[in-house]
Amino acid sequence: MCNPEADHREGSLRGPFMVVEFDHMKAARRFYEADAYAAARHFRERAAETDLLLVEGIA
Numbered sequence: 001m002c003n004p005e006a007d008h009r010e011g012s013l014r015g016p017f018m019v020v021e022f023d024h025m026k027a028a029r030r031f032y033e034a035d036a037y038a039a040a041r042h043f044r045e046r047a048a049e050t051d052l053l054l055v056e057g058i059a
Helices: 023-035 035-047
Strands: 008-011 052-055
Touching: 008 023, 023 035, 023 052
Parallel strands: none
Antiparallel strands: 008 052
16 A cells, blocks of 8 residues: 655645646646646636645555
8 A cells, every 4th residue: 555645735625536647746746836837727716716636656
């Protein structure tokens, strides 16, 4: 059994989940922190309450 490291970025971690897979944790963090995603994130945050957790090692 693995004990994944989690990087809690947003929200209170309640409700339904959607999983988006990246090749590795560094790629997920790079996407989340990218300037290109910042504008989209701004609109997402205004339109919805989001829980966001980056987790490594979940398959």
